[in-house]
Amino acid sequence: MNPSDPRQAHDIRRDASIQNLLARMPPEVAQTFTEAQLAALRVALGARSWGRHAVDLRGTFAVWRWRYYFVFLLGRNRRELSRRERQLSLLLQAAFLALVLLCSTLLGLLVLYLVKSALGIDLFPGLSLGIWDWFKVNVF
Numbered sequence: 001m002n003p004s005d006p007r008q009a010h011d012i013r014r015d016a017s018i019q020n021l022l023a024r025m026p027p028e029v030a031q032t033f034t035e036a037q038l039a040a041l042r043v044a045l046g047a048r049s050w051g052r053h054a055v056d057l058r059g060t061f062a063v064w065r066w067r068y069y070f071v072f073l074l075g076r077n078r079r080e081l082s083r084r085e086r087q088l089s090l091l092l093q094a095a096f097l098a099l100v101l102l103c104s105t106l107l108g109l110l111v112l113y114l115v116k117s118a119l120g121i122d123l124f125p126g127l128s129l130g131i132w133d134w135f136k137v138n139v140f
Contacts, residue, residue, distance in 0.1 A: 012038045017045060 012018055018038050022030040033041070055074035060067055081089065110131070116123070117132035 012042065015042060018042055021045070 012035055013022075018041070021041065022033070053073045053075035055072065057072040058070070060069045062068075113129070113131060114135060117135075
C-alpha cells in the first residue's frame with residue numbers, strides 16, 4: 001500500500017485493522033489522524049487482523065493464590081515464513097513422513113505375520129514371537 005496514492009490513502013480508513021483500532025478510541029481522537037499516520041500505524045501494528053481462528057480456546061485457572069491464563073489458537077498460517085521457519089517446517093514434515101512410513105511398515109509387517117500365522121505357515125520351526133498366541137487369546 002502506497003499512502004501517497006490518493007486512491008489508496010482514502011482506502012486506508014476502510015482497512016479492517018485500522019477500523020478496529022479507530023473504533024477503540026474516542027471519535028474526536030480517531031478523526032485527527034492523517035492518512036500518513038494511519039498508514040504508519042498499520043505498518044507498526046504489522047497489519048494484523050484479529051480475525052477468527054478454527055480453534056480459539058482461552059481460559060483462566062487458579063493455582064493456590066495465583067491466577068494463570070491460557071490461549072490456544074489454531075488456524076491456517078497466512079503470514080510469510082522466515083528462512084529458518086521454512087527449514088524447520090521442512091524438517092518437521094520429513095520427520096512426520098518418516099514416522100508415518102515407519103508406522104505403516106510396522107503395521108503391514110504385523111498384518112503379514114498374523115496372516116502367515118493364521119495360515120499355519122512356520123518359517124522358522126520352534127521360533128515364535130508370541131504375537132499370534134496373544135492375538136488368539138485377546139481378540140478371538
